[in-house]
Amino acid sequence: MITKKKRALLYLLGKKQSLTKLQLVKLLFLASQDNPLYDFVPYRYGPFSFQMYTDISHLERDGYLLETNTMVTSLNHEFPLPDRSIQRSIDQVVRQFGDKTERELIDHIYSHYPETTIFSEIEKRQTYERDETGVVTIGYEGKSIDRFLSILIDSKVGKVIDVRRNAFSMKYGFSKNQISNYLEHMGITYLHMPELGIQSTRRQNLTDEGYAQLFHEYHQELGEKAAYLNTIKTIAEDEKVALLCFEAKASDCHRGVIAERFREEGMEVVDL
Incomplete structure (x- = not known):
């Protein structure tokens, strides 16, 4: 299936035929400022999208592009074009930045979007500290893995406690091994607590x-x-904890019941 995001990626790549992965990510980041395409997280070289890298692999599998360790090359196969508004956003970015080197793209983004540099291995233009404690809840329904991670970072979450009975998901990025790996990349630890799940x-x-x-x-x-709830409360004294399940609204999910139990005990719990 050629999703909206994949169409945008192929359209941009077709404009240049071949780009480094870093250039492709940065150009799509700039295009996404006017017309939301991919979600991005701050990472080693500024804004990054785990979803985009997965899409690149899928598009190579389906014969639309060629991927190496550092490069992505269009194979010029026909594909459904993105909407005109997306085409215009990409065309504008390609005209302005398409011939920039990796270093020039990084310098521009770091200057204009310093919030994307908080985990940079090149230069941090903005500081970031996980200096908050307490409990929040979050559901991943309707969120990409990148959007999900961004919300946790913005909320200064230090640990995710997964309260699903079975930490498996058909949605990309949210099964136990995947999500724990992505969280680790962001400096967030993961704990599965199936005992709090519902069969x-x-x-x-x-x-x-x-x-x-x-x-x-x-x-x-x-x-x-009580032992599991007390464990959560103890952890939350030292860092901010996010209780994770699927449903977008906490009121539709058993994590909302856990949150209400904590509120009855006088704790403040925020639903992200």
Whole structure:
């Protein structure tokens, strides 16, 4: 499937035929400022997209481009063009920056977007400290892995505690091994706490009333899981903890019940 993002990537690459991976990432970052395409996270050389690198691999597999360790080359196969507004954004970026070297692109982005340099191995133009504590909750529904990581970074989260019963997802980036790896790249630790999850068999074919009853029962069951809740509270005294599950809204998820339990004990919990 040629997604909106992949169409934009192929369109930009077709303008230059061959680019280094760093140039491709930086040019798409600039194009995304006017017309959101990919999400980006601050990384070793400024803005980076894990999703984009995965798309490059998929597009090579499907015969649209050739990828080496450092280069990406268009194979000029036909593909559905992106929307006109996206084409205009990319055309403008290519006219202005298409002939820039890697160093020139980095210098421009570092000067104009210093927030992307907080983890840079080249030069940090903005400082960043994970100096907050407490508990927040987050769901990955509707978020790319890059957007998800950006939210955690902005919120100064130091540890993600995964409260899914089974830490598996069909969505790219969010199964246990994948997400723990991506979090590690961002300096965030990961802990899976399946004991706080709800068995999938209890959630099948439920109505709104059924979910309300399930969450009521789960709230009562949390009394038997005090050791796990206390572990979360202890960790949250030293760093900010994010409770992770799938649903976008905490009110639709059992992590919201955990958050409510903490609030009843006088803790402040923010739903990201």
